[in-house]
Amino acid sequence: MPDPGPEKNIYELVKQVHPRVIASDMGQLSERFLKTAHASNAKVFVDEKKGTPEEWEQMIRWGTDGIQTDNPAALIEFLKNRKE
Numbered sequence: 001m002p003d004p005g006p007e008k009n010i011y012e013l014v015k016q017v018h019p020r021v022i023a024s025d026m027g028q029l030s031e032r033f034l035k036t037a038h039a040s041n042a043k044v045f046v047d048e049k050k051g052t053p054e055e056w057e058q059m060i061r062w063g064t065d066g067i068q069t070d071n072p073a074a075l076i077e078f079l080k081n082r083k084e
Helices: 008-019 032-038 051-064 074-082
Strands: 020-023 043-047 066-068
Touching: 008 020, 008 032, 032 043, 051 066, 051 074
Parallel strands: 020 043, 043 066
Antiparallel strands: none
């Protein structure tokens, strides 16, 4: 699961490595980052920064495919109770 760093590196990474999934963190993540990755047929798994429901909600709204957390029980509870 390679990490391209900034969004501008996604196309080159995908061209060279052809990953099914790329990694990122909240410092690089944006809605545009996700759209670029998805246009390249790569899913995006993101490392949280704050680990808050507000951060998780933002990740989901932007279209993140996976959330990496140090607190999986809280994330599972958030997802179970989330109103779509």
